[in-house]
Amino acid sequence: MAEAAIHDDGRDVVETHHAAVAHGHHGPPTSFIRKYIFSIDHKVIGIQYLLLALFSVFIGMIMSVLMRMNLTWPGTKWPILATLFPEGAPGGVMTPEFYLSLVTMHGTMMVFYVLTTAPQGGFGNYFLPIQIGAEDMAFPNLNMLSFWVTFVALAVLVAAIFVSGSTVIGPTGGWTGYPTLSAIGDKLNVPGMGMGMNLWIISIAIFCIASLLGALNFIVTLLNLRARGMTLMRMPLTCWAWFTTAVLALLAFPVLLAAGVLLLLDRTAGTSFFVPGGLSNGETVLPHNGGSPILWQHLFWFFGHPEVYIAILPGMGATSHILSTFARKPVFGYRAMVFAMFAIGLLGFFVWGHHMFISGMSPYTGMAFSILTLSIGVPSAIKTFNWLGTLWGSQIRFTTPMLFAIGFVSLFVAGGITGLVLGQSTLDLSMHDTYFVLGHFHLVMGVAAIFGMFAGTYFWFPKMFGRMMNETLGKIHFWPTFIGVYAIFIPMHIMGIVGMPRRYAAFTEYEFLRSLDPLVMFVTIAAIVTALVQFLFLYNFFWSMFKGEKASANPWEATTLEWVVPSPPPHDNFAGNVPTVYRGAYEFSVPGAPEDYVLQTTPDATSENVTPAAHGGVEVSGNGGNGHKH
């Protein structure tokens, strides 16, 4: 048992109690492998997830630039392509199947290995336990397992690149893997739809299992391991976001897993879950019978729509957290934010049909899905209003994380609002599968979520690595990125209105797309510039890890528990002194308080809880409790 308080070497943790110490389930590892590779420390695992996502996001981004180049300068010979992919781009000109394999791999990498892993597995793993005052996740070994299973899933996806045939770098059926193309593509001689497609499904299935293990851990950790005084309504909004996301993942991924198993059987065992009879390859009738391609779409989008919120909710949480911190103002409408998040999560399970308005689904069902879809805009709007409310009357400090958080709000509005168009079954008749959809979801679940991650990285980097990221480089990164993403994705809406279909390997075949050539060029140039700027971030990230300015425990003068521990935190987060929480997460600019922020651990003088008499054996010791000067 902790006999005496350990303090107060400039740190803010000064309290401990019996229960917390009982949690200490593992000592610090000593060997390199246990410490950095097969670690069960949630902080190391969080960083592992972040690095995995960082790898994937740059691969995915480079793929997107290659796609843009092919669309903009069709037929141009790129010597580098000829060298790298002699058969995928013979003579340096991309084949259409190579383009489609880029489409598929870009989507798969980004959706699964970036948007699902970094915000939840990365930041959530690192900060959820610290923010609720736990010494680790509820099941540290399971946590390690979920990362390594994710790693195996990514390895299988990478393997798919090499078995798909020399002309492509993966399957060519898109990240949605619609049958019958995904089920019988190889029998129709579609490139990339053989062994590569099998490995793609296996990769996704393994990823589902990893996500389920992670979600289970998050939920139990949050429910069972909160520190003394950390009531649900005192949790940072980030924790609410990670919790809601975990619930969504827990309920959505099993459905994708089931669908994946059935699709794999259709491909390899000759079953007919998704493949109907009477299909022909032009000579012979294929040996399937009675399946339904629409069934896959229902199962896939039952997962796929919650997946959108799995990607964006942690970004919303981080944005609320960071906006409040740098606005020096409590989150406006904390409860409304929590309820809105839950409403989004719940409604997210009842709107999947809006991906299928033109699929041949019953039109009455389509109508119901349309109305439900528009109602999910309401909690999203509530969140936006509350972010603006948080900024109103504030004292904003324009740090790099704050810039990205404000950028998140702007992009979330810009991307989300066009959901009002796409959610209407009528308007989807023309907008479906055009660049309008591309602009919409890239802004809202792609770029906005990435801005949430950037904000989180700049914000939490000092905590994770004990050094600040370079602010000047950070700001140079922000401005062109913010302008760039708008320049890329807003014109895509216009292209969609004119009618440009997505997943086209070239726009050379259609007269009605001619007028869009200048816009296509504009978007591509914007994309190349924006992509180049991202290497600045990469440089800043790794440079700062070793050369950045040393960070104090609480460089941003924030209030939540991760800022009461040293940077980086010790092995079990609180060195045995798990704090007690006395107040809500965002007590900024409290009138009468000595500083413009009050830590969650600052004791509550009027409460019985700190009256020494209320506790048997309370020992008062030390001074300068919060590390503030009084």
Next chain:
Amino acid sequence: MAVTVTNTSATTGTRTDKGTPGIAERWRGGGSGSRPSGGGGGSNGRSWRDDDARREALMRDRYRIGMWVALASIVMMFTALTSAYIVRAGISTDWRPIAAPPFIWVSTALIVASSLVIEAARRAARRGAADGLRALLFVALLLGLGFVGSQIQAWRQLVEQGIYVATNPHSSFFYVLTGLHGLHVLGGILGLNYLLFRLTRANGDRAAAVAKYQTLTDTVALYWHFMDGLWIYLFLLLFLWR
């Protein structure tokens, strides 16, 4: 137990230095509980000691809660497969239900029996009966293995009739559902093994070991009952709804 608290007297001292004592009083009052849609309540009025006891119980209970959460995701997977089953049965012209292979009945008897035995084991654990617990768990393990063996026999009976996974949609679903259920049962068998291993290795104070692994025993029993219930559900789905 020693609880250490910040030097409250120092901070209390500063209160009087600040402008109006009334405002100072308010900020020390613990945040925003009384304010509309505020960022969480102040003191909850309950003493810390109750809170600590509750939290320790939660800590011990995390395996059981975790199991409930895991079961929710398993439910989702089989719900998805059920909806696929119903849809596929509804749209098809080629739906020819297979007859239940006789070994299915053996499987059902075995898994129901194992569930009863597990329940007896769980109660033995509650009583602290260490030997009884181990014996019963061992029997349950054998019954579980028997179930898996019997399921494999059922598959072989179908194969002998020439019914394979791709023979018709109903047989496809039969193999998929029994296969996935069987995988989950194998997971349960691993869990039983682990529990038995733990109990056997604690050869010192057996009663203490039983108490120590009480939650684990409850968790394994919960999963096992669920597998039993899931099997009965699948059995009814496959051979009543067709």
Next chain:
Amino acid sequence: MGRALGVLIWLITLASVLLFTNGSWWFPPSISEHGPAYDRQFLITIIVVGLAFTAAQIGLGYAVWRYSARRTGERAVYSHGNNKLEALWTVITAIIFIGLGIAGQRVWAQLHFRPAPAGSAQVQVVAQQFQWNFHYPGADGKFGRTDPAKINDSSLNFIGLDEADAASTDDSVVGSLVTQVNRPVELTLRARDVTHSFWVPELRFKQDAVPGLDIKVHFTPQQVGRYEIACAELCGQLHYKMRSFLLVLPEPEYRELTAMSQAQFQKRVTELFTKYPLARR
């Protein structure tokens, strides 16, 4: 910094709004009966969207401009929110959003809930990698039987038309969709390999052709001319090339054409392509 960001947000908003309003790029003119109603609903929605987008960005830009921390020691307003405001904006957005959704159902209902009008022309569409086949019943108004086993690309029987069936003798299967102006036409969409999607931007609708399903959809073209048909659902490597044409003809030309045998039909369609060039954009 705050001012710069505020101004930048406003400039981006202005640029986005200008891109939508300057008229350089917009829908092609609509040619179907439900087109104007579609365009109206789109316009109403995009105006609501544009206003909401502009208002939110102006508000955000104003907040970052106005509330940058300048003097040290100054504190922000200490507020945890306002329940009345929450209720107010929840109700207002709910009314606008759900109202839009309900208003938008009109065109949907017109297209999907009403059966095709009596006297509609019938065309069966069979999509395949990577071409469209349009099957016309000929003079007898009856479609010949089709059988997947008879599909043979090398003998150009793309849809598996059974020539033993008497109803099939006057049928034509060609690569273009021919319709008569102002006469409703009902398409029965099929796919013989993978999912495709029938789409003509000028018609303001697309509909998937799904293997195993017969999906019916009807429309009335109101403008004589030639229009491009695109595939809008990823169907394989040459998806981007799966182009065909919709010909909307005056009644005499349409009658003459549909009475022809397949070979003449095909030839005549090619001639009509020169007569009706694609609209320049």
